[in-house]
Amino acid sequence: MTFHKDHPHLSAIGDFVSHVGHKISHAFDDDSEKEATSDQDKDNHLDPLLDDKEECDDSPVEPSRQDYESIRPSAQFKCGPILRYQDIQVDRRRWIGSVLIVTDKEGPPPRLVLRDPTKSRVGYSKPRHLDTWEGNHFYRYDIQLTLLGRREKRIEYWFETENGEHPQHPQKWNFYVPALDEGHNWAFYSCNGFTSDVDPEMIRVGPNPLWDDLLSAHDQKPFHTMVGGGDQIYNDDVLATPEMTEWLRMKSESRISAEFNNEKRYAVEKFYFEHYVQHFTTGTYSKALSLIPSVNSWDDHDIIDGYGSYPPKYQFCDVMQGIGASAARFYLLFQQHANANTTSHAGLQTSKSGKGWNCITHFGKRTMVVLPDTRSERSKQAILSDDTYELLETEINAKLLPTTKHLVVVLGTPLVYPALKHFEEALEKLGGKLSRGSMIGKIFGKSKAFENVLGQFGPELLDDLVDSWACTVHTDEKWRLVELLQGIAVRRGVRVTFVGGDVHVGGAGRLFGADSKDRSVDPYDMVQIISSAIVNGPPPGAVISALHVSSKTYKLNEYTFEEMTEIFHIDVDGCPLEKKKLLNRRNWCEVREQPTESQLTFTIRIENLNHIGAQKYPVVVKSLLPSPPRQ
Numbered sequence: 001m002t003f004h005k006d007h008p009h010l011s012a013i014g015d016f017v018s019h020v021g022h023k024i025s026h027a028f029d030d031d032s033e034k035e036a037t038s039d040q041d042k043d044n045h046l047d048p049l050l051d052d053k054e055e056c057d058d059s060p061v062e063p064s065r066q067d068y069e070s071i072r073p074s075a076q077f078k079c080g081p082i083l084r085y086q087d088i089q090v091d092r093r094r095w096i097g098s099v100l101i102v103t104d105k106e107g108p109p110p111r112l113v114l115r116d117p118t119k120s121r122v123g124y125s126k127p128r129h130l131d132t133w134e135g136n137h138f139y140r141y142d143i144q145l146t147l148l149g150r151r152e153k154r155i156e157y158w159f160e161t162e163n164g165e166h167p168q169h170p171q172k173w174n175f176y177v178p179a180l181d182e183g184h185n186w187a188f189y190s191c192n193g194f195t196s197d198v199d200p201e202m203i204r205v206g207p208n209p210l211w212d213d214l215l216s217a218h219d220q221k222p223f224h225t226m227v228g229g230g231d232q233i234y235n236d237d238v239l240a241t242p243e244m245t246e247w248l249r250m251k252s253e254s255r256i257s258a259e260f261n262n263e264k265r266y267a268v269e270k271f272y273f274e275h276y277v278q279h280f281t282t283g284t285y286s287k288a289l290s291l292i293p294s295v296n297s298w299d300d301h302d303i304i305d306g307y308g309s310y311p312p313k314y315q316f317c318d319v320m321q322g323i324g325a326s327a328a329r330f331y332l333l334f335q336q337h338a339n340a341n342t343t344s345h346a347g348l349q350t351s352k353s354g355k356g357w358n359c360i361t362h363f364g365k366r367t368m369v370v371l372p373d374t375r376s377e378r379s380k381q382a383i384l385s386d387d388t389y390e391l392l393e394t395e396i397n398a399k400l401l402p403t404t405k406h407l408v409v410v411l412g413t414p415l416v417y418p419a420l421k422h423f424e425e426a427l428e429k430l431g432g433k434l435s436r437g438s439m440i441g442k443i444f445g446k447s448k449a450f451e452n453v454l455g456q457f458g459p460e461l462l463d464d465l466v467d468s469w470a471c472t473v474h475t476d477e478k479w480r481l482v483e484l485l486q487g488i489a490v491r492r493g494v495r496v497t498f499v500g501g502d503v504h505v506g507g508a509g510r511l512f513g514a515d516s517k518d519r520s521v522d523p524y525d526m527v528q529i530i531s532s533a534i535v536n537g538p539p540p541g542a543v544i545s546a547l548h549v550s551s552k553t554y555k556l557n558e559y560t561f562e563e564m565t566e567i568f569h570i571d572v573d574g575c576p577l578e579k580k581k582l583l584n585r586r587n588w589c590e591v592r593e594q595p596t597e598s599q600l601t602f603t604i605r606i607e608n609l610n611h612i613g614a615q616k617y618p619v620v621v622k623s624l625l626p627s628p629p630r631q
Helices: 010-025 040-041 200-205 208-220 236-240 242-248 252-255 261-279 283-291 317-334 386-399 420-428 436-443 448-456 460-465 471-494 541-550
Strands: 079-088 094-103 112-115 123-125 125-134 137-145 152-159 171-178 186-189 225-228 294-296 358-362 365-372 406-411 495-500 506-513 526-531 552-558 560-564 587-594 600-607 614-622
Touching: 079 261, 079 283, 079 317, 112 137, 123 137, 125 317, 171 283, 186 208, 186 526, 208 283, 208 587, 208 600, 236 242, 236 261, 242 261, 261 283, 261 420, 294 317, 294 365, 358 386, 365 386, 386 471, 406 471, 471 495, 471 526, 471 552, 495 600, 495 614, 506 600, 526 587, 526 600, 526 614, 587 614
Parallel strands: 079 294, 079 358, 186 225, 225 294, 365 406, 406 495, 495 526
Antiparallel strands: 079 094, 094 137, 112 123, 112 152, 125 137, 152 171, 186 587, 358 365, 506 526, 506 560, 552 560, 587 600, 600 614
């Protein structure tokens, strides 16, 4: 990766890379640009997991039930194991992923042992050192596995030694890899933490209920992947550290000119590291991280609330850029199993702008998932750079398979959502008791951290920090993204679907052609799935009322309209709902592929009133059919 003086977001990361580069260069000399390969494949030119033949029939098997009580983070490490999904190479029947651990012990950690139930011998993966922070070492284990056509595999894994000993009964974990001809099943979640202004009752209930529900669904029919759509961790409290509090109390000019010195850097890095370790090793979420391989993008709370949308004098001051670079360092390590030198090895792509880490991956033969980095390049005026749009168009077209039926685009905030200008008009009509700032803050997931920064930087930041696709300032860019995807849908015959979170409600919307008479053949018909938050609290009813009043059918361009759709007719308690488009309860989304029907079923699972289990609200997305010939 190249760092330029005119890309201050990465300048501090460049300092970090130069500091630790000599420690990792030997492990990634030339292969950071190559595909991941297993250690035994390199050392012995023979890997049992890849080269041994399957010793079983290629037929479906029933998944095993999980004993979740025995699943917990490794006792010998500071953090981990954390699974990550990278890609499936369909032509090679190859699954690619990795495991991350963090240890404060000196010396290399033990090898990872993997058992494929269809092969007689186990395989091994050696640790690759990524980084060290204050005596804590990050290691990545690369994994490659072969896939069958009809048989899903339950892969078991453990570490060869525990605290230097070879245990008779090692601590074990497992994950599932799909069969290529069967469905690739996945879960989507966002907003995985509490803000400081959440209802105290929600804090009492805690973060586990919907993660328990997700693992219950995994136990019934395993998920092969878990997609984090942003805000996997809430790092806003980095601004509450004494060093940052002191900085926020400075007068404006002093704050802008302040240096991100070693004292501030250490305080910020210490917060990020300790908060990640705590967040990734507690509760049901930690179990899910070790059982379901993750694919992640990030959003503002993974850094601080509103990051990327401040006016330039604030966004590009030394301290704000230092915060962003520190957050990026630990985001890459914990969520992408990479450092700034190894992002290509991890399957991430950066455009010519030098900013951001975009992910394009295949969920089997029929679905491709795109996760643009909508945070790293963000400014008041733009979400993605011209270079990144060029990269996305080129790479999507290059990586679409002849068998691809669905193109799923994961965005931090929903593309289809009631427009802010209509929302404000609805506020005036409703005469709500909440202030404009409070209401707008809640509709876009803003928190006390937002109010803290707002109070320090001045009220003019209110609209600047509202960085949704639904804001007027991003209308032209929204057209650009939609038209790019419409062109791909028309040329390649794929169905495009958007998935997003951030707004702390469940819902669905759609784009559709102005002259559309049959959704099945309309390439402009694109469903928007909205699912958040899996942990954070929902906005008040007044916000939902205003959103429904402002929900209209909008004309996006000359040949496309957008609208929210009614999917919530009955509440989780069985009572009829008057407002059917958006539901302000905690939720996550279950995604099941039905290959024979060439369709994806997105089921928004809304938390029950007693916080045990969830009610299901399915949205079926069918593949795009060829248009009938014109008469």
